[in-house]
Amino acid sequence: MSTITDGMDAPSTAGSEARPRRRTVGVVLAGGVGTRMGLEIPKQLVPVAGRTSLEHTVDIFQQCPFIDEIIVMMDPGSMDRAEKLVTKDRFPKLTGLLPGGRDRNETSYLALREIATPGAKVVFHDAVRPLVDPAIIRACVDALDTYDAVDTGIPSADTIIEVDEHDIIRAVPPRASLRRGQTPQAFRWDTLMEAYGRARADADFAATDDCSVVLKYCPDVPIIVVPGHEANIKITHPIDIHLADKLFQLKHQHVDPVPFPAASLRDAVVVVFGGSSGIGGELGRQLQDEGAHVVCHSRTGSGTFVEDRASVSRALADAAAQHGRIDHVVLTAGVLTIGDLVGLSDEQLQHDVGVNLMAAFVVAQEAHSYLVESQGSLLLFSSSSYTRGRAKYTVYSATKAALVNLTQALADEWSGDSIRVNCISPSRTATPMREKAFGHEDEATLVQAADVARVSAQVLASDITGQVFDVRLQQVDPLPTQLESVR
Numbered sequence: 001m002s003t004i005t006d007g008m009d010a011p012s013t014a015g016s017e018a019r020p021r022r023r024t025v026g027v028v029l030a031g032g033v034g035t036r037m038g039l040e041i042p043k044q045l046v047p048v049a050g051r052t053s054l055e056h057t058v059d060i061f062q063q064c065p066f067i068d069e070i071i072v073m074m075d076p077g078s079m080d081r082a083e084k085l086v087t088k089d090r091f092p093k094l095t096g097l098l099p100g101g102r103d104r105n106e107t108s109y110l111a112l113r114e115i116a117t118p119g120a121k122v123v124f125h126d127a128v129r130p131l132v133d134p135a136i137i138r139a140c141v142d143a144l145d146t147y148d149a150v151d152t153g154i155p156s157a158d159t160i161i162e163v164d165e166h167d168i169i170r171a172v173p174p175r176a177s178l179r180r181g182q183t184p185q186a187f188r189w190d191t192l193m194e195a196y197g198r199a200r201a202d203a204d205f206a207a208t209d210d211c212s213v214v215l216k217y218c219p220d221v222p223i224i225v226v227p228g229h230e231a232n233i234k235i236t237h238p239i240d241i242h243l244a245d246k247l248f249q250l251k252h253q254h255v256d257p258v259p260f261p262a263a264s265l266r267d268a269v270v271v272v273f274g275g276s277s278g279i280g281g282e283l284g285r286q287l288q289d290e291g292a293h294v295v296c297h298s299r300t301g302s303g304t305f306v307e308d309r310a311s312v313s314r315a316l317a318d319a320a321a322q323h324g325r326i327d328h329v330v331l332t333a334g335v336l337t338i339g340d341l342v343g344l345s346d347e348q349l350q351h352d353v354g355v356n357l358m359a360a361f362v363v364a365q366e367a368h369s370y371l372v373e374s375q376g377s378l379l380l381f382s383s384s385s386y387t388r389g390r391a392k393y394t395v396y397s398a399t400k401a402a403l404v405n406l407t408q409a410l411a412d413e414w415s416g417d418s419i420r421v422n423c424i425s426p427s428r429t430a431t432p433m434r435e436k437a438f439g440h441e442d443e444a445t446l447v448q449a450a451d452v453a454r455v456s457a458q459v460l461a462s463d464i465t466g467q468v469f470d471v472r473l474q475q476v477d478p479l480p481t482q483l484e485s486v487r
Contacts, residue, residue, distance in 0.1 A: 031100025
């Protein structure tokens with residue numbers, strides 16, 4: 001057993017003045033063994049989008065400012081593995097990593113005994129729901145200001161049928177009154193502890209989740225339901241791993257607007273590859289206007305070939321020699337060739353793959369030592385076409401999809417070096433590259449390069465890593481909500 005304490009004492013019976021402060025505790029339930037997955041390891045330890053589901057879930061609670069501490073209830077047979085993945089260094093809010101019980105209910109009860117704080121808000125969440133939106137967690141926490149028990153649910157799109165032991169339909173409940181239950185489930189500690197106290201005295205006690213315990217043993221306590229989300233899936237079957245991977249790839253992110261001049265960007269040294277025009281050029285101008293030291297390189301501007309290692313190495317070394325360090329490296333360079341795949345020559349294929357994909361590998365490798373020293377960031381650029389292949393520009397679509405996967409994998413790989421890696425995915429943007437490929441288009445139908453650059457600067461100024469930010473038409477703030485066609 002591994003227990004991490006934060007110096008809080010158990011509640012005293014000497015009066016309310018002696019009790020520790022009321023707090024909000026996130027409990028990550030990771031006690032399952034995943035027999036339905038047919039795997040040798042528990043489903044919460046299966047890699048999804050570069051990290052285990054357990055790590056993703058704990059990180060979401062770590063990033064929630066309204067969560068004070070985190071307790072992980074782990075499958076007892078996997079404690080050794082969990083202790084390596086979920087540490088206090090990585091997740092400072094972690095106060096307990098404990099073995100779970102025989103089933104879900106015993107695991108929840110053990111967590112309540114560990115918390116032992118009357119009045120505390122306790123938020124239970126499945127470790128195998130790694131795509132929960134922090135807004136749902138916040139809704140559960142806020143609801144506890146009024147209610148003592150909170151569930152999460154979404155309307156059922158399917159008709160639910162009730163059958164008997166012979167699979168004969170006995171009832172078809174009205175769909176309008178039905179919800180599909182999810183987690184988080186949240187409670188005041190006192191309420192759930194009382195429900196479990198009564199349940200444990202019942203020899204016939206059986207329940208599927210914590211809200212069921214409250215409903216049965218504290219029937220006078222109303223349980224409010226807050227809206228969940230379709231993407232908040234539970235990884236239960238092998239196909240769910242593939243669905244979760246794709247949902248992570250398509251996950252819409254939000255970055256809070258950073259007012260300029262941003263303290264983290266003022267005097268920062270930023271190297272922009274592909275900075276002669278388009279998004280890269282606009283980003284360079286905006287950063288310079290706000291006091292950053294920007295070094296722009298491009299094929300036409302400085303004779304820098306992003307797919308050539310010697311060229312990239314020289315550009316980075318010169319920037320470091322001039323400014324003493326490099327804080328951020330940005331790669332916006334790209335090439336879009338229109339035509340059937342079968343008609344592309346080997347030379348054209350090598351060129352397009354080199355500029356759109358190999359350049360990212362080269363830039364990442366050559367920039368690593370500088371970014372380790374500055375604990376800086378790498379910013380890559382994909383395109384909304386990464387969500388599905390597009391006829392006539394197959395190479396472009398394929399390489400942009402690869403950049404999304406590279407971002408997520410590299411962010412995880414470099415997390416120990418404190419290097420942030422993110423990706424901007426603009427929809428159809430007014431750039432010289434696009435005009436060359438498609439001719440003149442109505443400006444009102446295109447995202448402006450300056451808007452994409454502004455979102456990019458905000459991502460550079462943030463402490464976010466491993467995320468893909470979609471930038472769409474008529475977007476004032478970087479609030480990605482949908483994907484459109486090629487940049």
